[in-house]
Amino acid sequence: MEPTNKTDRFCSDCGLSLIPLPSPHISKNCETCNRQIFFTRINKDGIKVEKGERLTIPSGFIRLSLDPSDGGKLFRPGLSFLIKKMFLSGHPKNGEELDGFLRLVTEDTDNHLSNLPELSGLDLKIEEDANKAFKILEDKSNSSYYRVVQASFAEIVKKFVGASDATNAAWAGYMLGTFRGLSLVSEPLFEQTLWRGYLANQIVYEAAAAAAQTPAEAEAIKKLEPLFRRLDEATLFIWIESNLPIGPRLGVKSLPEEVLRSLAKWHLASYQREREGIARTAVEKRAERELKIKWISAGVAVTTCVFGALKAVGLF
Template sequence: MSESKNQDNGDVKALKVAAPRFCQDCGLSLVMLDTWCTSRACPDCGKEVYFIRPGEDGGIKVEAGEKFHVPQLTMSLDPTAGMQFTRYGLQGFLKQLFLEQKISSEAELVRHYKDTERRLDADLNGLDCISHCDLETAEGVEEAVKILQSNGLIEHQFNLLRSGLLREAYTAVEEGDAPRAALAAHQANVFKEYSLLEHHHLKEILWLGYRCYQDMVKNEGLTENAAKEQKLMNGVVKKLREYGDEFLYALSHDGREIGPRVSVSGVAEKSLKALIEHELQHREQERAEIHAKEELKIKKMANSIKLWGFLFTLANALILAQYKDWLG
């Protein structure tokens, strides 16, 4: 530690020497990276070093004896986090996300479960809404689950249940109870998948990705003119809904040109006629559904009247019977 003397007041201050960020022997980082990475002990100095070994098909390759480190999910999927995936990078990410690291021994499995439990608990302990709950007791966990559920924190709720099951799993392993360990591990993995599917960014990516893919498939092979016509047709549908049934029927059956009469250009007459016929069928179907609902309502009212009539008759009969008994 070096020292310097303050020229103004003569005080002696210790200058903090920054801890080295890289191993002097192998040159790898001594600080965990802010992205997916692996780590192992440096063969020379023995300190844990962090690095990335690209896989053949994207992602990160993890070899025996190495640890795989995953940052918080939002660091990878949040568009504002400054990270952008390539196609193969995203595939590798999802593979690592759902499959986790390769476990080659019982001791490594227990260590992995304990590390995951600590990571989940650290995240849960940061939630103010359950800070008063004792997560080491069944009552505390039950209360925390209800609070998380009522607050809509479903991802955290699943992580809480997963944490408890991981402890059950590694405890059973340490006690030599294989069936109990297998069941707890399976249940913990189920809650892991549930929590992933509840993650805000992943849910949005899946939904928006599906919509984009759907649009791409629908529009695949469309010519520029066909795409323009499809866009115009969406506007025509809204316009047709403003016209009455008689006018639409005339447009569809009088054999005259339709476009000029509805102020539409750029859409084929055949397409316009099909849209009009579809609108008329839709309206007829709506009327039939309304009529069916009205009939059902009338039947219910009739049954209700019959029921009340029966009850009224029954009540009169009972009163009359009581009156006769009273008269002797």
């Protein structure tokens, strides 16, 4: 039974609530007035429910989120479950549902873009505005950018399916899934969680490394950093490949040869990373020019927005 009076919030006989509680609770009829009462009974094992009582978990109380401020706490199995839900929810269960899924991807992206403050005043149906929007999003390379590219591939999938081009339809579908994944992992909350996890792991690693060496070794390594940075790539490569002691070449006697060789390998790898970055930039620029020519005739507003300057390195 409901409370007989709007101000009648508690039972006058037992003193318990006559309205549902915002947290998980038990309900039953009051033994005196027979009205439904709501309460909690908690022991060391949790909420205890007895015969004739009903347990209620309010809608929205249990929230699966990576955000600790939501009030929930995920254990490892729960985190795995949440990640699977993020990537698999809403996917088409068979080929007949594909067209509807592709349409939802495009509509969801359109709605998302229409609410972005940085794109205010731009009409994405106009090619010039679409290109401006893409440039704004491209510079940020965030979740919104990847969602736009995902929607573009959704349109490309439909185009190839309509043309009975199975090979290119499969390729476009693969790329759609790739950018769908990127749009999820680049969401600010997901990215922050990943970054914090990396930092925590780094702290653990550094603590272990610090415990494995003496303070004197740590100080010596720190002082050697500038010297290694002044060595060119060829010198480092020869020193490492020759398997000859590095200490005498540097005039260092206080550090084990294994430590010096590891430092040399790390600095050699930094040269390689820098060279790969330069090569990637060149390939990206070339890919932008090629894709602009290839896809400029797609005719879809969101596709025009993306494929004018789509970055392809490492993704195609």
